[in-house]
Amino acid sequence: MGRGQAFGLSTTARLALVQRLARRREGQEAQAASDPRGFGAIQNVKDWGLVRDAMDALGIESPFFRQHEGIAGARSLIGEREVINFGSYDYIGLNGDPRLHQAAMEAMARYGISASASRLVSGERPVHGVLERKLAAHYGAEAALAFVSGHATNVTLIGHLMGPRDVIVHDAAIHNSCVEGARLSGARRVPFAHNDAAAAERELRAARRGAQRALLVVEGHYSMDGDVPDLAAFVRMARKHDAWLMVDDAHGLGVVGATGKGAFEAAGVDPAEVDIWMGTLSKTLCACGGYVAGRSELVDWLRHTAPGFVYSVGMPPPLAGSAAAALDILHAEPWRVAKLQANARLLRDLCRTRGFDTGESAGLGIVPVVLGSSVRAARVSAALLERGVNALPIVFPAVPEGSARLRFFLSAAHEEADIRTTVEALAAAVDSVPVADPGG
The missing domain is CATH 3.40.640.10 (Type I PLP-dependent aspartate aminotransferase-like (Major domain))
Structure with missing residues (x-):
């Protein structure tokens, strides 16, 4: 990815975003200076504000702190809608046991x-x-x-x-x-x-x-x-x-x-x-x-x-x-581990067959799908949720920019049909999100 395509944006779109954020930041800096008891002058608070403002400016809904209205295992309820869930650590399917x-x-x-x-x-x-x-x-x-x-x-x-x-x-x-x-x-x-x-x-x-x-x-x-x-x-x-x-x-x-x-x-x-x-x-x-x-x-x-x-x-x-x-x-019950590992291998291998980058995943319980820019990963995650699959994006600075990804946590409670449905939904979600914003 070249410099002009950082965060999945074209040079024109990136410059427009920077200008919008600069105007917002000027107002926030002035507000922070007028409030000596505030926390806005702390650098990490400024950094988080920049990320939040960028998401707002790009129209990206935060994928974090989504409420699950029940037991979050292989399936979960988000917004009272059942989804196939890859966002939980319930590896051997015991959370509701x-x-x-x-x-x-x-x-x-x-x-x-x-x-x-x-x-x-x-x-x-x-x-x-x-x-x-x-x-x-x-x-x-x-x-x-x-x-x-x-x-x-x-x-x-x-x-x-x-x-x-x-x-x-x-x-x-x-x-x-x-x-x-x-x-x-x-x-x-x-x-x-x-x-x-x-x-x-x-x-x-x-x-x-x-x-x-x-x-x-x-x-x-x-x-x-x-x-x-x-x-x-x-x-x-x-x-x-x-x-x-x-x-x-x-x-x-x-x-x-x-x-x-x-x-x-x-x-x-x-x-x-x-x-x-x-x-x-x-x-x-x-x-x-x-x-x-x-x-x-x-x-x-x-x-x-x-x-x-x-x-x-x-x-x-x-x-x-x-x-x-x-x-x-x-x-x-070691069968639970065997099923978990079989599910992870199936998801990893089906993703690779589709041309997705799953890195060095051993196919045991965690399968990343590397998508590149943080913006693209967030947008694909949202598009995937619309198709009934919950998989969270991992974005900069948790990983270097350019290696942002969706992360799939597998469970022994997933069925083969869940895995195959997910890969189809992932392919459709990726196709629905352009690699880079072509305009400004």
């Missing part, structure tokens, strides 16, 4: 809705321990600890574990929560080219010199691209360079591996070779929160000192109970 609902109700009846306090003081409930023992067993770990927020799990773990004399080497596509934790720690942060093990080793070798401690961070299943790392290679390089290896397997549990155990199963790696396993309860396990699994000395230290755990209310007992039930079902 009555067994999870029963486990949540039993925990709620016995322990209440809220833990009502930090677990350190008076928020500890037996259901927390049940969940943590099941998670530890899943990873062959000595212990596990559940946090009330998945994002906060990475922030508080990395921010608490590492310090200014340390280095954190991580995949360039690592989740925001890991980046924020690294910033909090004060450690030197060194990204490497996405999913490039050779680049990772070069960076780790160079960064390790002079650092007190080193942490190597990868994901088990990358949510933007749907690909997986060569975990065995990362285990070897972590041992070779005396670094801790941390795997964020938030999108890997229930998705990666023949039975959905996660990245270690797919790679044939002993999970004990990974120093820190992190995951979330909000995806395959249909709850909310995060967890860390590893050696007991690490988990015990976090339990007593990690700010995001010690100073936060304990996980609501109904969520802990339902997550534990979901983990049991994952182990007992």
Whole structure:
């Protein structure tokens, strides 16, 4: 894409848009200057205002914060209309499962809705321990600890574990929560080219010199691209360079591996070779929160000192109970993982047959369809919804401009007919949106 086609607009259309936004910005700058208690002078607020104004000027309806009027699984209700849904993390189709609902109700009846306090003081409930023992067993770990927020799990773990004399080497596509934790720690942060093990080793070798401690961070299943790392290679390089290896397997549990155990199963790696396993309860396990699994000395230290755990209310007992039930079902019903993976492969392969760019998707649970400009991705998403399919756009700055995409989260609850209908609808939606605005 040439400079004149940035964001999918012709040179004339782009200049017209810039002029309109400049006029709006002048008025907003004047208003911000006259309001000393306002927030409009903050650069990030200005940046968001520019994005919002650009969407308004281009007539693009925001695809975000759409209300779902029921259980959002393979299908959902948006605006009281049933759509095929690819916007939820319900990978193995358990969100509406009555067994999870029963486990949540039993925990709620016995322990209440809220833990009502930090677990350190008076928020500890037996259901927390049940969940943590099941998670530890899943990873062959000595212990596990559940946090009330998945994002906060990475922030508080990395921010608490590492310090200014340390280095954190991580995949360039690592989740925001890991980046924020690294910033909090004060450690030197060194990204490497996405999913490039050779680049990772070069960076780790160079960064390790002079650092007190080193942490190597990868994901088990990358949510933007749907690909997986060569975990065995990362285990070897972590041992070779005396670094801790941390795997964020938030999108890997229930998705990666023949039975959905996660990245270690797919790679044939002993999970004990990974120093820190992190995951979330909000995806395959249909709850909310995060967890860390590893050696007991690490988990015990976090339990007593990690700010995001010690100073936060304990996980609501109904969520802990339902997550534990979901983990049991994952182990007992591996057919769900097989169906999920078959659905993802079918969607990926049908899209590729139609000429769509699905990147390096492994066809496990996430399939991106790269469309190019952010404007085009947003417009195709809207056109797709009009045809009864919900798939959200991922646009700049979440991904570089030119690689904006629709992201499809698959579920075991999708049927083959859903997949085939979706690809037909996607082809029609793409055809309905011009590659670039030809005018001004």
